[in-house]
Amino acid sequence: MAEIRVEHLRKAFGDFVAVQDSSFVVGDGEFFVMLGPSGCGKTTTLRMIAGLELPTGGKILLGGEDVTMRRARERDIAFVFQLFALYPHMNVRKNIGFPLLAQGMPGIEIRQRVEETAKLLRIDHLLNKSVSGLSGGDRQRVALGRAIVRRPKCFLMDEPLGTLDTEFRDLMVHELRELHNRIHATTVYVTHDQMEAMSMADKIAVMNHGVIEQFGTPREIYDRPATMFVADFIGSPPMNFLGFGGGLSKGASEIVVQGAKVAVPEVREDIAPADMALGIRPEHIRFDDGSKLRGAIYGTEYLGTTQIVAVETSGGIIKARVPAEIRLNPGDQVGLALSSTRLSLFEKGSGRAVRTAIHDTVIHHGASQGRAHRG
Amino acid sequence: MSLTSAHSVVAPSVVSKRVAGTIIVLYALISIVPLLWIFATSFKTPPDSIAYPPKILFQPSLEGYCNLFSTRTRQTPEYINSLGPATGVCDETVRKRNMVIAGPSNFMPRFVNSLIIAFGSTFCAVFLGTLSAYGFSRFKVPLADDLLFFILSTRMMPPIAVAIPIYLMYRELGLSDTALGMILLYTAVNVSLAVWLLKGFIDEIPREYEEAAMIDGYTRLQAFWRTVLPQATTGIAATAIFCLIFAWNEYAFAALLTSGTAQTAPPFIPTIIGEGGQDWPAVAAGTTIFLVPILVFTILLRKQLLRGITFGAVRK
Numbered sequence: 001m002a003e004i005r006v007e008h009l010r011k012a013f014g015d016f017v018a019v020q021d022s023s024f025v026v027g028d029g030e031f032f033v034m035l036g037p038s039g040c041g042k043t044t045t046l047r048m049i050a051g052l053e054l055p056t057g058g059k060i061l062l063g064g065e066d067v068t069m070r071r072a073r074e075r076d077i078a079f080v081f082q083l084f085a086l087y088p089h090m091n092v093r094k095n096i097g098f099p100l101l102a103q104g105m106p107g108i109e110i111r112q113r114v115e116e117t118a119k120l121l122r123i124d125h126l127l128n129k130s131v132s133g134l135s136g137g138d139r140q141r142v143a144l145g146r147a148i149v150r151r152p153k154c155f156l157m158d159e160p161l162g163t164l165d166t167e168f169r170d171l172m173v174h175e176l177r178e179l180h181n182r183i184h185a186t187t188v189y190v191t192h193d194q195m196e197a198m199s200m201a202d203k204i205a206v207m208n209h210g211v212i213e214q215f216g217t218p219r220e221i222y223d224r225p226a227t228m229f230v231a232d233f234i235g236s237p238p239m240n241f242l243g244f245g246g247g248l249s250k251g252a253s254e255i256v257v258q259g260a261k262v263a264v265p266e267v268r269e270d271i272a273p274a275d276m277a278l279g280i281r282p283e284h285i286r287f288d289d290g291s292k293l294r295g296a297i298y299g300t301e302y303l304g305t306t307q308i309v310a311v312e313t314s315g316g317i318i319k320a321r322v323p324a325e326i327r328l329n330p331g332d333q334v335g336l337a338l339s340s341t342r343l344s345l346f347e348k349g350s351g352r353a354v355r356t357a358i359h360d361t362v363i364h365h366g367a368s369q370g371r372a373h374r375g
Numbered sequence: 376m377s378l379t380s381a382h383s384v385v386a387p388s389v390v391s392k393r394v395a396g397t398i399i400v401l402y403a404l405i406s407i408v409p410l411l412w413i414f415a416t417s418f419k420t421p422p423d424s425i426a427y428p429p430k431i432l433f434q435p436s437l438e439g440y441c442n443l444f445s446t447r448t449r450q451t452p453e454y455i456n457s458l459g460p461a462t463g464v465c466d467e468t469v470r471k472r473n474m475v476i477a478g479p480s481n482f483m484p485r486f487v488n489s490l491i492i493a494f495g496s497t498f499c500a501v502f503l504g505t506l507s508a509y510g511f512s513r514f515k516v517p518l519a520d521d522l523l524f525f526i527l528s529t530r531m532m533p534p535i536a537v538a539i540p541i542y543l544m545y546r547e548l549g550l551s552d553t554a555l556g557m558i559l560l561y562t563a564v565n566v567s568l569a570v571w572l573l574k575g576f577i578d579e580i581p582r583e584y585e586e587a588a589m590i591d592g593y594t595r596l597q598a599f600w601r602t603v604l605p606q607a608t609t610g611i612a613a614t615a616i617f618c619l620i621f622a623w624n625e626y627a628f629a630a631l632l633t634s635g636t637a638q639t640a641p642p643f644i645p646t647i648i649g650e651g652g653q654d655w656p657a658v659a660a661g662t663t664i665f666l667v668p669i670l671v672f673t674i675l676l677r678k679q680l681l682r683g684i685t686f687g688a689v690r691k
Binding site: 085 | 587597
């Protein structure tokens with residue numbers, strides 16, 4: 001296993017820049033997820049780490065070794081494809097043993113290693129089956145088996161759960177994380193699904209238009225989005241934005257939004273007057289008739305334990321996540337109270353987050369245990 | 376069909392199935408009648424073969440096949456009677472016509488020429504076609520579209536239009552009447568078809584298969600051999616049949632460029648007429664035998680052939 005270090009990586013296809021100036025480090029044994037909408041450059045980055053694409057600029061180091069221009073087969077990595085790429089003309093055993101065959105390993109040893117791997121993934125009963133008859137989940141397990149059988153330096157996975165149905169996907173998310181906890185393999189995982197990213201990752205990089213918008217733990221990314229894009233991309237429903245004008249000065253802890261004073265985390269930098277946005281997670285909104293920030297109920301979405309309520313304010317629709325018991329009717333006037341310590345402030349022009357007291361808290365890197373399940 | 380599934384393909388009605396079935400049967404009958412006629416003629420005696428009105432029922436005879444495989448000389452009845460007893464069916468049949476077998480005919484060597492040239496050129500065309508198609512499918516080839524169009528354009532005029540230049544070139548190069556010359560020629564004609572057909576088939580194979588193999592420690596050529604080829608067998612088989620049928624049936628170039636040692640069966644069979652009368656049963660026998668390899672090959676690979684014909688019509 002090894003650390004992956006990516007430095008100023010860039011990839012252009014003609015005039016189109018797929019990845020620009022990406023730099024990040026995936027620690028040894030970390031589960032790293034690249035998250036972003038399709039076309040954001042996450043798969044291209046992964047393919048460059050794999051050696052399936054050569055970068056236009058920058059460096060890739062695997063375990064301290066510069067592999068930027070090396071062939072894929074010289075990098076000692078394993079790749080799990082979205083469509084699994086299981087060879088249809090081979091059975092499960094041959095598929096899993098295929099990478100070992102390339103190393104010229106003797107047949108008996110291959111057999112032994114394949115069986116060990118199959119046991120680890122609980123697919124030993126499928127070894128002599130044809131891959132075409134397998135379920136999506138089992139195909140995924142075989143693809144994983146082919147990846148781990150060789151004990152490579154790291155695993156690269158390109159949306160490996162993308163084609164599975166929801167039920168299987170939840171199961172495989174759990175299995176993948178469990179597998180990772182057992183073998184501690186450095187893993188780079190690409191997905192557009194925030195649920196997968198949040199529930200599996202030690203670290204996440206959120207990408208957009210070839211740029212890494214934010215790199216951090218799932219908690220940092222959710223609680224302290226670095227840009228409006230991240231705030232909007234993560235969370236379901238996403239963060240609400242309320243526009244306001246004027247500058248901010250260091251030490252300020254109150255802003256005026258739609259004529260109402262709103263307490264915010266203490267601002268840590270001076271911002272020249274510009275269009276700004278207040279970012280509010282739906283779960284940080286309460287209904288409070290005393291609040292000056294008002295709106296009318298537009299619609300509700302009942303989810304069982306909670307409900308999502310759309311409120312029409314003078315600044316647009318705001319979605320709030322409130323307890324399911326509250327009875328609401330469309331058209332009702334409500335006041336909105338915001339959890340002042342959890343709010344984010346953004347510069348609208350650049351989309352960048354303003355530094356505030358929420359950035360003061362100690363950053364717990366690698367914190368993946370005990371996170372509440374959102375959804 | 377329920378009304379709710381308005382967009383689903385409606386199953387054909389019984390009437391339309393019957394109509395389609397009738398048309399197919401009629402067409403098959405019309406197509407097969409000449410073949411059956413040839414097959415029947417090959418077992419007729421020469422007088423039966425030119426009888427008028429034509430004989431549907433007749434006494435089958437192997438005379439056509441005997442004549443096809445042998446050359447004969449006419450002898451006096453006295454000489455024939457002086458010979459010992461006939462050594463076989465053919466000997467006996469021929470003696471009835473006051474002839475004796477002088478030796479084997481050229482049919483077998485010509486048939487073998489056909490086999491060598493057709494299979495040889497098919498192998499070359501499919502081999503080159505598979506590699507080029509893989510290259511066009513997987514790599515960024517400069518001017519790929521133009522090159523592919525150029526390859527296709529070689530099929531836009533009938534090959535025979537270039538017969539005279541090729542005849543002259545072959546004469547200069549010493550390729551006239553050689554198996555190598557014919558293999559090269561048929562390969563050149565077939566390779567464009569092979570590239571286009573195979574490119575379609577290879578495009579359908581996701582490149583992830585090779586990428587997976589290359590990451591797992593194989594070179595590109597090994598990955599191609601172990602993951603792409605096994606999945607392209609259907610396409611390769613379909614392409615091979617098309618190439619083989621063309622090379623096997625080709626008449627014009629063969630008649631022009633081969634006359635002796637490298638002559639193939641198609642230009643040879645008509646020459647049977649004239650060697651001692653219009654021997655239609657021998658011609659029919661030659662044609663019947665000539666059909667056998669293609670028939671066997673096509674029956675063996677009929678599934679692939681069907682896939683090749685409907686290629687592009689049905690997408691996954």
